[in-house]
Each structure stands twice: as C-alpha cells, then as structure tokens.
Amino acid sequence: MATTTDDLTAVELPRIGTLTQRQQRGQDCVWCGITLAAGTVTDLGPRRYRRADWVTYWFPRACKKHPRGEQ
Numbered sequence: 001m002a003t004t005t006d007d008l009t010a011v012e013l014p015r016i017g018t019l020t021q022r023q024q025r026g027q028d029c030v031w032c033g034i035t036l037a038a039g040t041v042t043d044l045g046p047r048r049y050r051r052a053d054w055v056t057y058w059f060p061r062a063c064k065k066h067p068r069g070e071q
Contacts, residue, residue: 011044011069013060026059031066042067 013030022028028035030044044060 013044013047016047016049016058023060024058026061029063029066030060031062031069034063036061036063040064 016024019030020028020033022035023030023033026036026043040063042062042064044062046057046059049056049058
C-alpha cells in the first residue's frame, strides 16, 4: 500500500525532463530509479506540468529509502 502525506507535495523533485519514462509514470523511484513494488512506495502527490499551452499532471513516487528526497 502506498503512503501519501500532504507535505510531500512540497518536496522538490528532479526536473521531469531528466527522468526516464518509467520514473515519470511512477513505476520507478524518481531518485534512484529502482523498480517499485506494492508496499514499498511513497506517493509524492500529483504535480502539475505545463509545456507551452498544454497542462497535465504527473504522479511521482519514491522508494522507502528516499521518501523526502535524495539522500
């Protein structure tokens, strides 16, 4: 089960353009790139992404080793 905490949306993430597609989709940790499995995930909250006139959201996730950012 994923963990969600409102203050995690304040965590500064790497730029989305530097992440792999798997990291952008929440399949891999945004910090170390490890493949995430059920029970080992921290949801970092939805993030708004804007490019020109197009706006969408992405849903980054991290492993339990990096719940508040790269360490």
